[in-house]
Amino acid sequence: MGRSPCCDKAGLKKGPWTPEEDQKLLAYIEEHGHGSWRSLPEKAGLQRCGKSCRLRWTNYLRPDIKRGKFTVQEEQTIIQLHALLGNRWSAIATHLAKRTDNEIKNYWNTHLKKRLVKMGIDPVTHKHKNETLMSSTGQSKSAAATLSHMAQWESARLEAEARLARESKLLHLQHYQNNKAAAPNHCLSHKASSTNWTKPNQGNGEQQLESPTSTVTFSENHHLMIMPSRENNSVPNVTEFALSSSTSSDVKDSDHDWMRQINCPTEGVEEGFTSLLLLGDSGDRSLSTGKKDEETVAGAVEVNESDYSYYEDNKNYWNSILNLVDSTPSDSSTMF
DNA sequence: AAGCCTGACAACCGCCTTAGT
DNA sequence: CACTAAGGCGGTTGTCAGGCT
Incomplete structure (x- = not known):
């Protein structure tokens, strides 16, 4: 037997919000804050369930929401992050300032996903549909494994950053409580991991966090370095990471290669795969030829197939993704 | 002009996680 | 440790506007 819906009480309104309801909700939250969403509707004089109020606030009424058309940069960010995070x-949404997860989800489903499909790219795997045919060759197999490896690494890195953010927030709160000072107004909505992190070492400008299976070190320059566990060097599973400093003598050459790829992308990398994706949009895009969508898309695909190997496409694609992630607001320096 | 289709987006639903007791 | 309430998340649906026939 499942839980009864939160708004199954008779008399509670559903459906689109009216301007009057918006005004009531806004006025109440501006004056009192939202507090408990459960009790808010009654206090604010709304015939809505708390969940509906929360959704309306977070997705529409919140003052720090940016509405309107997505920019090319935002589109690129979404595509790249979706390739990494699914x-x-x-x-x-944490990587796109002032955009809500709902808005991004809708935009993906109505615009970006279709654009990828149109170009013959699987919106789930972000691979070209022909890539599966190439996979029988040794080089493609190796490239695919490499890219998969990179994706897993980066995904794991994001997870680790999220954990750090959470831990940092707790530390800040603890510090705040201890000092009775104003709490930092961080808005960190990373999903918390179930892993229990401990803080075995503090001081000398360096903090270290440990989970039962991994350690992360971040120093003065807030650089996050992730190292694979020695026990299992083949597939970088999130739970198998040992995170250590970049100067560790335990670092193998292959590890350095990975660090280079993740932290020091090649300079002058050509326009990535995603840039080609963005050609799919008409309008005044800087890379657009000005042709109609389908013509431009077809042109882009043609260039891909004649001038680059799939491996090169994917390498650039992932490089641009990794570049992006390295420069997003999730950067630890903004958190600590 | 009317009916139908499609795209866009707001809102809902159900499940999962977390925090409190 | 178990239970419960509340919040959060992602998938899905509902509604509306605009275009097409």
């Missing part, structure tokens, strides 16, 4: 809209 349908984790809230995680993606």
Whole structure:
């Protein structure tokens, strides 16, 4: 037997919000804050369930929401992050200032996904549909494994950052409580991990966090370095990471290669795969030829197939993703 | 002009996680 | 440790506007 819906009480309104309801909700939250969403509707004089109020506030009424058309940069960010994170809209939203997860999800479903499909790219795997045919060759197999490896690494890194953010928030709160000072107004909505992190070492400008299976070190320059566990060097599973400093003598050459790829992307990398995706939009895009969508898309695909190997496409694609992630607001320096 | 279709987006639903007791 | 309430998330549906026939 499942839980009864939160708004199954008779008399509670559903459906689109009226301007009057918006005004009531806004006025109440501006004066009192939302507090408990459960009790808010009654206090605010709304015939709505708390969940509906929360959704309306977070997705529409919140003052720090940016509405309107997505920019090319935002589109690129969404596509790249989706390639890494999948349908984790809230995680993606943390990298796009002032956009809600709901808005991003809707935009993906109505615009971006279709554009990828139109170009013959699987919106789930972000691979070209022909890529499966190439997979029988040794080089493609190796490239696919490499890219998969990179994706897993980066995904794991994001997870680790999220954990750090959470831990940092707790530390800040603890510090706040101890000092009775104003709490930092961080808005961190990373999904919390179930892993229990401990804080075995503090001081000398360096903090170290440990989970039962991994350690992360972040120093003065807030650089996050992730190292694979020695026990299992093949597939970087999130739960198998040992996170250590970049100067560790335990670092193998292959590890350095990965660090280079993740932290120091090649300079002058050509326009990535995603840039080609963005050609699919008409309008005044900087890379657009000005042709109609389908013509431009076809042109882009043609260039891909004649001038680059799929491996090169994917390498650039992932490089641009990794570049992006490295420069997003999730950067630890903004958190600590 | 009317009916139908499609796209866009707001809102809802159900499940999962977390915090409190 | 178990239970419960509340919040959060992602998938899905409902509604409306605009275009097409």
